[in-house]
Amino acid sequence: MRTEDIIKAENQYILQTYGRPEFVLERGNGVYLFDTEGNRYLDFVSGLAVNALGYGDYEVVKAIEEQAGKLMHVSNLYHTIPSVELAKSLVENSFADRVFFCNSGTESWEAAMKFCRKWGNTTHAKPKNRLIAFNNSFHGRTYGSISTTGQPKYHKGFEPLLPGIDFADFNDLASVEALVTDETCAILVEPLQAEGGIHVGTPEFLAGLRALCDEREMLLVFDEIQVGCGRTGSLWAYEQLGVEPDIMTLAKALGGGLPIGVALMRQHVADAIAAGDHAATFGANPVACAAAVVVFNKLIEDGFVQSVKEKGQYLAGRLQKLQERFPDKITGVRGRGLIVGAVTEKPAAEYLVPFRERDILVATAGADVVRFLPPLVVEKDRIDEVVDVFDEILRQESE
Numbered sequence: 001m002r003t004e005d006i007i008k009a010e011n012q013y014i015l016q017t018y019g020r021p022e023f024v025l026e027r028g029n030g031v032y033l034f035d036t037e038g039n040r041y042l043d044f045v046s047g048l049a050v051n052a053l054g055y056g057d058y059e060v061v062k063a064i065e066e067q068a069g070k071l072m073h074v075s076n077l078y079h080t081i082p083s084v085e086l087a088k089s090l091v092e093n094s095f096a097d098r099v100f101f102c103n104s105g106t107e108s109w110e111a112a113m114k115f116c117r118k119w120g121n122t123t124h125a126k127p128k129n130r131l132i133a134f135n136n137s138f139h140g141r142t143y144g145s146i147s148t149t150g151q152p153k154y155h156k157g158f159e160p161l162l163p164g165i166d167f168a169d170f171n172d173l174a175s176v177e178a179l180v181t182d183e184t185c186a187i188l189v190e191p192l193q194a195e196g197g198i199h200v201g202t203p204e205f206l207a208g209l210r211a212l213c214d215e216r217e218m219l220l221v222f223d224e225i226q227v228g229c230g231r232t233g234s235l236w237a238y239e240q241l242g243v244e245p246d247i248m249t250l251a252k253a254l255g256g257g258l259p260i261g262v263a264l265m266r267q268h269v270a271d272a273i274a275a276g277d278h279a280a281t282f283g284a285n286p287v288a289c290a291a292a293v294v295v296f297n298k299l300i301e302d303g304f305v306q307s308v309k310e311k312g313q314y315l316a317g318r319l320q321k322l323q324e325r326f327p328d329k330i331t332g333v334r335g336r337g338l339i340v341g342a343v344t345e346k347p348a349a350e351y352l353v354p355f356r357e358r359d360i361l362v363a364t365a366g367a368d369v370v371r372f373l374p375p376l377v378v379e380k381d382r383i384d385e386v387v388d389v390f391d392e393i394l395r396q397e398s399e
């Protein structure tokens with residue numbers, strides 16, 4: 001099938017919920033993607049923070065092949081090996097005592113919300129089931145997730161949303177305190193708001209939320225779907241904040257490209273959940289879990305997250321220099337580790353094509369942030385290449 005025929009067929013048969021550029025990606029290798037016309041792209045999107053190890057990691061592919069040959073799916077009616085191996089590693093390397101497996105970010109967020117309400121409704125004398133979420137957040141596209149996503153554009157036309165959710169302002173503890181009642185069971189927050197424009201939560205704010213949760217008997221829930229698994233330069237984003245959550249959600253990078261979602265929790269949350277309370281047919285899928293075991297073992301290797309931190313500082317430093325040179329075009333640089341955003345004066349989406357014309361893929365975050373999300377294994381030379389291209393684009397714009 002020719003490229004234009006593939007695009008035509010996709011327009012005809014697939015529900016048009018996405019706007020895609022006019023090329024068709026066919027394969028990937030390392031930090032590069034290749035389209036059907038043989039063009040090569042340097043990938044600073046990583047499948048939206050998924051491909052931490054780049055494309056075609058030998059050990060991930062081998063684990064998938066081996067597990068697919070052995071056992072692909074049996075459902076959660078039965079014990080399997082990869083899920084147990086993965087759960088043990090996740091628990092041993094985090095705050096958590098228990099995990100629940102599902103298949104995507106939004107599904108893990110739904111699970112977290114249900115667990116909060118079950119905990120609140122069953123472990124207190126009076127029902128406690130209101131949730132506090134944040135303006136400008138993003139938690140996915142299912143109903144619980146959009147209902148806790150503080151961006152009206154994701155709600156429009158889909159009302160009514162889930163009841164019992166109050167919205168506070170990110171990094172503003174007073175706005176949270178004002179909303180807490182005896183009926184509030186949990187505070188739900190991204191430690192770093194990613195899709196909303198790469199806003200880093202301050203350690204004081206997140207420590208304040210932790211203290212408030214302890215004082216008012218509420219759960220603190222971190223959405224680390226995008227920023228967990230090494231992305232910010234530590235295994236978990238919360239490690240750089242000095243606070244631990246009661247529940248944390250993961251997805252994206254963990255599966256090495258296969259769909260997986262996880263809700264991790266402390267024992268006191270797990271105690272409120274009984275057999276049959278929640279389920280997912282594909283959850284704990286042996287192939288996804290086998291891939292995730294390999295990915296996770298690499299993430300926790302000595303020096304891996306440290307290298308992410310260093311490369312992230314390098315990328316942010318170079319972008320800051322660009323900001324100094326083009327202060328009327330770049331008005332800020334935000335992020336942590338290898339999730340970095342350049343705040344742009346004009347709509348960030350207008351930079352996607354100029355980058356692509358120079359064989360580089362980048363994303364946006366919110367209306368005015370160009371988001372750089374390279375595979376975590378990216379080398380410094382590739383970072384230089386991307387920033388040099390941005391420099392050239394900005395220079396040409398100024399001419």
Ligand SMILES: Cc1ncc(COP(=O)(O)O)c(C=O)c1O
Nearest residue numbers: 104105106138139140225226251
């Ligand atoms: C912070 C955060 N939460 C939840 C989600 C939803 O994940 P998924 O698309 O896997 O459902 C995303 C996806 O971008 C995310 O960034």
